[in-house]
Structures are given as C-alpha cells and as structure tokens.
Amino acid sequence: MEYQIRIPDRIPMREQLEEVLYGLLTFIDAGSIYVSCKTKHPAIVTTILKRTASSTV
Secondary structure, rough: OOOOOOOOOOOOOHHHHHHOOOOHHHOOEEEEEEEEEOOOOOOOEEEHHHHHHOOOO
C-alpha cells in the first residue's frame, strides 16, 4: 500500500523518523499515524490500526 507521510520540518531528525515510519508500515496495517513534537520534548508517534473483518473484539 502506498502511504504519504507528512512530518513538519520543525521536528528534529524528520528524515530519519520518516524512514522508520515507512519501515514500520511494512509490518502493520495502519489507518493513521500522527506525529507531534513540542519544543525540547521528544516526538510522539501515535498509530491508529485498521480493523479488518477477521479482527476480534
């Protein structure tokens, strides 16, 4: 599946984070990935997984 990852330029090590997220997407079926970063704090990555028909609740 083709994903477009947009990470704000102000996030430190943006290019490396983008590479890691593309690698992660080969293993998980994500519906959304959110990246947030406050000044002088580490980046926080939140992943929302897709629910498939075979998923159990």
